[in-house]
Amino acid sequence: MAVLEHLVEWEAGTIGLIPVKKSGLETWLASQPQAGRAWIAANNFTAEPGQSVTMPGLNGEIAAIVVGMAEDDDPWAFSALPAKLAPGTYAVAGALAPRQAGWAALSWALATYSFGRYKSRPERDWPRLVWPEHAPRDWVLNTWRATTLVRDLINTPAADLGPAELATAAEILAAEYGATVKVIVGDGLIAENYPAIHAVGRAAAAQRQPRLVDLVWGKADAPKLTLVGKGVCFDSGGLDLKSSGNMKLMKKDMGGAAHVLGLALMIMAAKLPLRLRVLIPAVENVVSADAMRPGDVLPTRKGLSVEIGNTDAEGRLILADALAEAAREKPDLLIDMATLTGAARTALGTEIAALFCNDDGLAGDIARAGEAWADPVWRLPLHRPYRRLLDSKVADLNNVSDGPYAGAITAALFLAEFVGPGIPWAHFDIMAWNTASRPGRPDGGEAMALRALYAVIMQRFGTNP
Structure with a gap:
């Protein structure tokens, strides 16, 4: 039986993924401190689908990653991230509806697929996603x-x-x-x-x-x-x-x-x-x-x-x-x-x-x-x-x-x-x-x-x- 290696339980050092739609960007920015708003502006983040920006912590660590999302809840919205992110464990911040949570998990897992049967080198170390809350795991x-x-x-x-x-x-x-x-x-x-x-x-x-x-x-x-x-x-x-x-x-x-x-x-x-x-x-x-x-x-x-x-x-x-x-x-x-x-x-x-x-x-x-x-x-x-x-x-x-x-x-x-x-x-x-x-x-x-x-x-x- 195939093992789903890239969906995991919460672990220490997990980095949050904050999904933001363009229509909700101003509201989200209003909830952030001045330094956060300045960082977003400096990185020209406009919450376009597929766009992301890394938010630094006080000690230089990654505090979170903000991810632009499509207005129509594109089921493949999270699938571009595994190829962009460094190895590590990530989790979607906040609760998603069951269908969205299922799609986040499935599209992430499918994005880590590669056909490596004939490769002499091992596959890359893909980032892992914490199972989103409410995701239908069996499906x-x-x-x-x-x-x-x-x-x-x-x-x-x-x-x-x-x-x-x-x-x-x-x-x-x-x-x-x-x-x-x-x-x-x-x-x-x-x-x-x-x-x-x-x-x-x-x-x-x-x-x-x-x-x-x-x-x-x-x-x-x-x-x-x-x-x-x-x-x-x-x-x-x-x-x-x-x-x-x-x-x-x-x-x-x-x-x-x-x-x-x-x-x-x-x-x-x-x-x-x-x-x-x-x-x-x-x-x-x-x-x-x-x-x-x-x-x-x-x-x-x-x-x-x-x-x-x-x-x-x-x-x-x-x-x-x-x-x-x-x-x-x-x-x-x-x-x-x-x-x-x-x-x-x-x-x-x-x-x-x-x-x-x-x-x-x-x-x-x-x-x-x-x-x-x-x-x-x-x-x-x-x-x-x-x-x-x-x-x-x-x-x-x-x-x-x-x-x-x-x-x-x-x-x-x-x-x-x-x-x-x-x-x-x-x-x-x-x-x-x-x-x-x-x-x-x-x-x-x-x-x-x-x-x-x-x-x-x-x-x-x-x-x-």
Whole structure:
């Protein structure tokens, strides 16, 4: 179990952090002695968000640090501080509301994240924050652990995180919370009727065979929640080979799998009263004599045949088999997460998760949760008339359209064919990567829509976080 080292209890020598908004600066200054007001003026402190000033004590020690805060209670307000402050222990002066206290703790902890697995030098000595009063510690700890798990898995190079290692990550998580895991490997996928997963991954080396990870937790008679995550541990594009530039970040193509494991962690840690199932088709999409070819026609678990228009549209193929299995049980809620299309990034950029949903009430809940938990989500349409773009002359459907338009929508419509009617379903097309660093969100693997989804699941199956 990961240890949250940078949130601690009060100790001697703790330095106070005084949050001040620009609108409240004059009032706060009026409460300070003349020397303090002069020091603030000399340092040109105007309480701009992210601005800070160190207040000296009588003997030259640090008496406190005044921190500028946004007027709208920016949840990331404290996340810039760990990189600025010297090692030591700090505490927020005064009581914050529970949500603000939770965000102060979480954003501080996330700001201390670094992926140091391959570094020969130790990480820097990060400053520590005293747990803010009223902070919901379980939520902070579980959200931090889940986000760290997602980031670590995505950041790990494909040489060290193939299908087998991804399955092991699921097994480790399952062991911690008493879940069961079944893993179907290689030709076992054919025997158990997961032909599309097998077809995508069969070209990989023997030690990196395709597999389906099936994790189950909770009471059998509880409401059913099923999570499906795309686990393409590396995507070369197959015979429709990617360019080197487009291949560079393809270790992150298992980001959907990382996300559903992180969300599963939060659910199991909170002991929510539901029956959780996590399905992860884990493959490498590589080139060999056994690779699937453009023009091939693949069978799928649902019985639909798929013509391969492009071998680089492999994620939807493995998700098709997993979604067909998920739909067989008719869960009360079905969520899939995938780094699926560049078209979603073109439409929304890299920081907003694209949502497709067949249930307006569910979509509304997710959108509101994204707004409330600083986890931006935007709904795109499942525009049924575009289904014709996936028509095939030789199979039930093609895995791509012939044109350059609406790529994220046609991908979602492809997946919808394997979900079927009557099941509340949300599909997330995500980047899973920060292209540049921001406070609390370093460049590299990133969790998207995790807090929003957890809030919706709590609302539907537990209590509000």
